[in-house]
Amino acid sequence: MSDINVKESFDHFSQYYAQNAFEIWKKLQNECPIASSRKYRNMWVPTKYSDIEEIARDTDTFSSRSPVVAEFGAMADFGLQVPPISADPPYHTSFRRLLLPFFAPSRIEALKDTVVYLANDLIDSFIDNGEFDAALDYAQHIPVKIISEMLGIRDEDGDQFRMWVHNFLELAPTDITVAATSLLQFFEYFQKQIEDRKINPKDDLITFLINAQIDDRLLSDQEIFGGCLLLLLAGIDTTWSAIGASIWHLASNLEDQRSLRNDPDILGSAIEEFLRAFAPVTMAREVTKDVDFKGCPMKKGDPLLLPFPAANRDPEAFENADKIILNRERNRHFAFGVGIHRCLGSNLARMELSVAIETLIVRLPEFELKNPNDVKWSVGQVRGPRKLEIKFKVNR
């Protein structure tokens, strides 16, 4: 994808997009608010806040059955379900309701000490070096640890989880072989976990799903697999990306870093502003019937991207949309989506993000990017830094 054909050949898997997403959204918002892409089976790409909200709320016309757009076909046609994110009402309502207790504030609060401990432990491992990779040595470990805890799985399998998530979100949508191999490995691994929990129940999500009921019936194995896969896909790359992007901003904008150090009370609004400006998650929908949407002739079965990060930088919705304002007052961002699928893990994500940033600011002296031209961003529907080298002075 080059600058010239971004309106008709939008490609969220291109390196051009990974490096220039902010400029691409701005160009589209000004010149072509609903872009398209023949490469992804006539995919539509709205970029305005109001259009994205309208589509997200219209679940009759825009189904969630395939929330990730693959080049080769709709995810749902391969029998893959990750409810509730891949479900429409009324099934969505029942499955979401089922998961609610697992995200209750008391459960999130109970995980906070683990995040604080882990953040400090990770910082201990590089604080004497004067440098670290914030994506690899810090941000990625926090959500993996928490998701492992929620699933009742050993920490040692964290690398395996990260690999699956990378394969599913960054490689599989354009490579059917990676998709099939990773899914097989995933099913094999979780089949053993499910069998184990049936004999040795624990206080974890797998046991919870095994015993859960929808409409007076137990969940099928496929639904239990789907619930586990959802947690991996929704909870790891997303939070990793949000933590990484926030550190990237603070390391490249020392004035904001100093403001946060001098006035810790703005942490809450700063976190919301990072979530707005660097929202990592773009979701997808599938058009359910032929429809003319704002002059675009959408056909039944067309995929459609919902780039919530673009909505968050729409100047019609936010004053100084491209400016990071740490104490921004009105901030109705869509980082966690909008409508019935709004993120179930938002409180958990906010807690992980706040602890990760606060602990880093408290423990490290002023830090900056080691090489501003050598930051690597992920491709696909979850966008965040995957190489983020940071340097700081060592206090001896």
Ligand code: HEM
């Ligand atoms: C900064 C981190 C995160 C961001 C930016 C994020 C973003 C989102 C977005 C945009 C949606 C809406 C999907 C749609 O409209 O189709 C969503 C849904 C969801 N998220 Fe998150 N998420 C984050 C972290 C988490 C975590 C940590 C978990 C759980 C461990 C989680 C679990 C879910 C679930 C279960 C849904 C589906 C809700 C439904 O379909 O009703 N998320 N997330």
